[in-house]
Amino acid sequence: MRVQTAESLSAKVFIEFIALIVRNRIYNLLKETMLRLETRSNFMTVPAALRELEKIEMVRRSNGQYRLDHAVSKKQKTILSAFGLSDRDIRVIATEISNLLVTNQSLRNMIDAKEEESYGEDTFDNFD
DSSP: OSSSSHHHHHHHHHHHHHHHHHHHHHHHHHHHHHHHSSSOOOOGGGHHHHHTTTHHHOOOOTTSEEEEOOOOOOHHHHHHHHOOOOHHHHHHHHHHHHHHHTTOOOOOHHHHHHHOOOOOTTTSSSOO
């Protein structure tokens, strides 16, 4: 591998290891779903599934709102079902992302704010 330091090599190997774990999980989920299907689907391989899911995209409308560009296709619904998701989940997530983009927030800020609100709520409730 072309790296300058041992630390860089270690980091690169670690990232590749994590990527392999994620890819293997995707492969196993797709394989389980394919076994349940009656017909053999060519789009249930990892590269084909990722290519198909990349087609789910959001566009900015003239009113500043972001929306899904197209409806989720039957192939995409099948792939999403392998991951325990539905087209409704995708629409909800797209709406949340749109709201964040319109208000110039990040998902991390929203999560941090929710954690701060709930931090210590039940810690000092009992003063007796």
